[in-house]
Amino acid sequence: MTQQQTAGPPTGVADLAEEFLDRQTPLSRIRNILHRYPALSPAIVLLVSVIVFGLLNDRFLRVENLSLITQQVAVVGTLAIAQTLIILTAGIDLSVGAVMILSSMVVAQLAVNNGVPAPLALLAGLLVGLGAGALNGFLVTRFRLPPFIVTLGTLNIFIALTLLYSNGATVRGSAMPGMLTWTGSTFLLGPVRISTGVVLMLLLYIAVAFILGKTAWGRHVYAVGDDKEAARLAGIAVNRVLMSVYLAAGAVLAVGAWIQIGRTNAASPNTGVDLNLDSITAVVIGGTSLFGGRGSIWGTLLGALIVGVFRNGLSLAGLDVLYQTLAVGILIILAVSIDQWIRKVKS
Template sequence: MSQETTNYDAASEFQDRATFSQKMQAVLHKYPWLSSTMVLVVASITFSFFNENFLTPSNFSLILQQVAIVGAVATGQTLIILTAGIDLSCGAIAIFSSMAMAKLAQGTPAVEGDGLSIWIAFPAGLLVGMLAGAINGALVTKVKLPPFIVTLGTFNIFLALTLTFTKGTVPANEMPPFLLTLGHYVNLGPFRVTTGVLFMIAMYIVLAFALRYTAWGRHVYAVGDDIDAARLAGISVNRVLMSVYVVAGLTFALAAWIVIGRVTVASPNTGGDLNLDAITAVVIGGTSLFGGRGTIFGSLIGAVIVGVFRNGLTLAGVDLYFQLMAIGILIIFAVSVDQWIRKARK
């Protein structure tokens, strides 16, 4: 028997001796969205026993509408966490962008068309989000500050700018109908959802394609997995990081459009917990806080899991404080699973 055959047989025998735990680690390492999917299925089945209305199409439609905003913000948060960063300012950027586009387009009920054209106001709001993301990216790549510290600081800055320069709210009757488009309802068989839900799903599809089938997407994963190895491989690390923060800023601004359609008002006091909710969705969805591992659709599953837990616990009559405790436990569980999965053999 040749040496090559002997080595092959030894390797095969070693693989066969892997424990169930090791095999499970390897599977979850390869498919990070699998653990969150299992949690979603188990939670849905469990909550159905507490309330017969939980598994109805109308209730699931409500859950999707409730998670549309968080799910949209989670798309950009996923990109940043994939690079081993984090963005605590995502909610502030979204609200800043929503107020920018609403205030620029604001008119008065008595005078039609006295605000800026929506074709100027809307792109301006998107540009605000991208510029905010660029500021974060520049501080991370040029000044070499940790993303946590950078975005903690810019969270307060963007929030202060919103409160300072966009005083008051903008009601629906003072906004162009275009800004309220994503609040319209559509029927999909037994489900009735807003166009904001469909727009959010479209965002996931576009980013999933970019991450999987473009060189940019492969570079994002490479930078998050090992930044030094990515640099040695010829990847322009700073350029990749900068692009990620700019694209994330754009997604936060698009989420702002969903916010306006959902609440039918532009208010600087909306979405105070968006940053924490988005990070929660990404972590529960299987994206590693250490970067380089995760999928964009995992974050969508994570957002739905949070929505399912809150909805299910509410229908079961559980107090709000215990709902918050359950979400906290879920986060700790998700991070613990991530740590365990990272020990898997590659």
């Protein structure tokens, strides 16, 4: 905005009037606050749903049950970190679940069938994640294909590779070295039972929140997602940022694979069928915009928890499973509508 525009009539008057009106209605004040803190609206939804489900069934608020919910969202919560990074760049990744499962099968098979030591097997899993990220990133940046199409293609590729590699067979946790299933172990913190996988997920959230908020790279991710051309003109190497985002996402997915092995005490090509879309659900309910450039990683964690709380709470309230799916659908529509409403705010 130039000074002339803000000072001179008629725009200046209109702006002032609107600002004046904005201050008048409590609704728009709420909207301004929600706009400034994108994680606030999912936080409110989570709080309200926890209270409501607690009233519906007194077993819901038991510490054991709340601890179970965190364990149930550990894998999707981790995948949603990768998904958030990519959606922040105005992309989308339909292959996150497939990459995670491929990585988990490689880790488990190398350790159990090929006798590779556990740390090296996990390293190989990390390489699988990075390789998958590199493939997605390469296709997005070099061939300029839309991420939706790229990852729709690689989704099928990774599923096929998983089945070809594993022959469809499950590797049982009892055959694995303890390090692989370590993420499924639990410890007591006061009265709360916490699984190592959940701790690992939270550490990832803290790390990514720090990187996104406090580093130049984090700023670049938001800038590229907000407006690619403007970012390029500002001197940001857009393709390099995009590539690094897909690589980072791949690394996160490899950690997700480790958490998944611990949780199911197995590596199975049948698991995680819904995780590709569930991770997007968590990101969207968490308030991150599918158009890129706006959102918060903590919102994603809240989004994953909201879905977990809804599924658990509705089950405890005795609702049929088909209605749980219905509820999640309504939740998504509501979340996006609220996001649209908030985005109308004048910045």
